[in-house]
Amino acid sequence: MSITDTAWEIFNQSINNYHVKDNVDEPVNNPFSSGTLERILYAKNWIDTVQWHLEDIIRDTNIEPIEALKIKRRIDASNQERTDMVEFLDSWFLQKYENITPNTDAKLNSETPAWAFDRFSILALKIYHMSLEAHRESASEEHRNNCSKKLNVLLEQKKDLSEAIKQLLDDIENGKIKMKSYKQMKMYNDESLNPILYQNVKNDQTKI
Structure with a gap:
């Protein structure tokens, strides 16, 4: 079984x-x-699955502002x-491929293997929920038909993304692509980088 087949099976196990x-x-x-x-793959998808449903909850038009x-x-x-x-x-992945010497003409890919698997995990969620909508008895026939068409597109995307990930990993293993990973360096959660947060900290310290 390929690594993408394994990942897909695990993602759906987590979702179910x-x-x-x-x-x-x-x-x-x-x-x-x-x-x-x-x-790692199971934990990754569980995070995605919980967040998917949190995103649903927060869009409830009747939700209380404090709860939102x-x-x-x-x-x-x-x-x-x-x-x-x-x-x-x-x-x-970096550890897995640490002994691979890239070819002199090796190229860089625009995304790392892990970010490709991130998309794969989200795609598993899209397919699961679109399938539910395509078969939801309480929905109209038009709704089910529209969702069935969207589901077919998602399934085609799954096939293409799976193949693209396989090609990426093969190219890394064969030295055709050199793998580099950058930290995302998200700033909005960091009290030293988000101006709203560090101003609040400064103001709190002033009050002491």
């Missing part, structure tokens, strides 16, 4: 496990051994966790 209780507060119960690629703010803060934290997990996954 989440929907047993369909609760954003349900703690992750990762079934894979510590240190394995499978465990709590959810927004939670989404911000989830985004940071998601980025950290992608960077952790890239470190796994």
Whole structure:
């Protein structure tokens, strides 16, 4: 089984496990051994799945403003966790390919393997939920037909993205592409980089 087939299977395992209780507060119960690629992939998709549903919740037009703010803060934290997990996954790939010497004419890819798998994970969620809509009995026939067409596009995208990831990994292994990973350096969660946050810290210290 290829690494993309394994990832797809694990992503869907995570999605199906989440929907047993369909609760954003349900703690992750990762079934894979510590240190394995499978465990990283499962954890990555669980973060994505919970955040998918938090994004649904915050769009409830009847949500109380205080609750919406709590959810927004939670989404911000989830985004940071998601980025950290992608960077952790890239470190796994960097270690895997550390003994590969790139060819002298090796090229750089615009995204790392981990960010490609990030897209793959989100795509698994899109397909799962679009499939639900394509078969939702309470929806109109027109709605189901429209969603079925969108589902077909997503399934084609899954096939193409899977092949693209395989090609990327093969090219790295064969020295055709050199792998480099950059930290995302997100600024909005950092008290020393977000001007709103460091002004608040400064003001708080002034009050002391």
